[in-house]
Amino acid sequence: MSNVELDQTEDAQPDQTTTGETDERVREEWLDYDFAGETKLSATDLDVYYGDDHALDGISIDIPAESVTALIGPSGCGKSTFLRCLNRMNDRIKAARVEGSVELDGEEIYQDGINLVELRKRVGMVFQAPNPFPKSIRDNISYGPRKHGDIDKGLLARLLGRDDREKERELVERSLKNAALWDEVNDRLDDNALGLSGGQQQRLCIARCLATDPEVILMDEPASALDPIATAKIEDLIGDLAEDYTVVIVTHNMQQAARISDQTAVFLTGGQLVEYGDTDQIFENPRSQRVEDYITGKFG
Numbered sequence: 001m002s003n004v005e006l007d008q009t010e011d012a013q014p015d016q017t018t019t020g021e022t023d024e025r026v027r028e029e030w031l032d033y034d035f036a037g038e039t040k041l042s043a044t045d046l047d048v049y050y051g052d053d054h055a056l057d058g059i060s061i062d063i064p065a066e067s068v069t070a071l072i073g074p075s076g077c078g079k080s081t082f083l084r085c086l087n088r089m090n091d092r093i094k095a096a097r098v099e100g101s102v103e104l105d106g107e108e109i110y111q112d113g114i115n116l117v118e119l120r121k122r123v124g125m126v127f128q129a130p131n132p133f134p135k136s137i138r139d140n141i142s143y144g145p146r147k148h149g150d151i152d153k154g155l156l157a158r159l160l161g162r163d164d165r166e167k168e169r170e171l172v173e174r175s176l177k178n179a180a181l182w183d184e185v186n187d188r189l190d191d192n193a194l195g196l197s198g199g200q201q202q203r204l205c206i207a208r209c210l211a212t213d214p215e216v217i218l219m220d221e222p223a224s225a226l227d228p229i230a231t232a233k234i235e236d237l238i239g240d241l242a243e244d245y246t247v248v249i250v251t252h253n254m255q256q257a258a259r260i261s262d263q264t265a266v267f268l269t270g271g272q273l274v275e276y277g278d279t280d281q282i283f284e285n286p287r288s289q290r291v292e293d294y295i296t297g298k299f300g
């Protein structure tokens with residue numbers, strides 16, 4: 001390679017490919033990804049603004065069912081903003097304005113009249129910091145189903161002959177087992193959830209999310225506050241969940257993304273989705289120079 005070519009490599013243009021082309025149109029191809037399986041979620045031309053701040057710039061992506069999709073990228077590139085678009089959590093942020101489309105099983109979630117409680121039941125969310133309710137372990141699990149009217153208990157329910165105690169017991173056990181927490185807590189279900197360790201609290205939050213029987217689970221850096229052992233447990237759990245659920249996970253930990261995800265979407269500064277594909281391809285053979293630089297730690 002001549003010096004001139006070396007200089008060109010060092011001055012890589014923003015949309016340069018790893019094979020040296022500079023045509024911005026190729027970005028479309030990096031996003032045109034044919035995965036096996038059904039599409040669960042589909043975003044098209046999604047823009048999000050916070051006031052004048054353009055946080056997401058024309059995101060279009062299809063997310064397959066029953067698999068793990070990782071969202072990676074540097075801080076502030078819009079990963080959490082995108083995740084919140086998928087169950088309309090941005091509606092709760094006053095400054096946020098969302099334009100574009102998100103479909104769940106082919107149905108537009110940004111249409112007027114959509115039932116947001118029902119949507120968030122179908123598309124559940126687990127946050128970065130475990131946030132159990134200051135209630136018993138059992139009540140943390142049964143709170144959602146009770147709110148949705150799926151479980152009835154208490155004095156009035158008993159008087160009316162609608163006491164679902166057995167149903168609750170089964171639900172609590174099933175949810176905790178599915179979240180790989182049952183063995184650690186089954187003898188203290190009436191203890192306050194705040195007495196659990198951080199890793200246990202996070203699995204309890206996953207169990208709470210599973211209890212409302214979601215189809216999609218959104219996770220925003222669910223293991224970033226945990227030690228390596230608790231993180232490994234969450235990672236194993238995510239792998240198991242993908243057999244039945246569509247998991248979309250934001251992570252800053254690239255090894256984690258590589259370990260647990262089937263496909264990876266790379267967001268970069270400016271709120272752009274720059275490349276999307278099989279996780280192996282993204283990590284071993286990215287097509288965008290910017291993505292390669294990010295993954296190899298040259299910036300970010």
Ligand SMILES: Nc1ncnc2c1ncn2[C@@H]1O[C@H](COP(=O)(O)OP(=O)(O)OP(=O)(O)O)[C@@H](O)[C@H]1O
Nearest residue numbers: 050053055074075076077078079080081082093095
């Ligand atoms: N509630 C908010 N109000 C105003 N601006 C916001 C809000 N939330 C996010 N932003 C801005 O939108 C951009 C994207 O933020 P976002 O939190 O989505 O990034 P991120 O990729 O999740 O970052 P991190 O990896 O640090 O969590 C940032 O510039 C951020 O400052």
Ligand SMILES: [Mg+2]
Nearest residue numbers: 079080081220
């Ligand atoms: Mg974030």
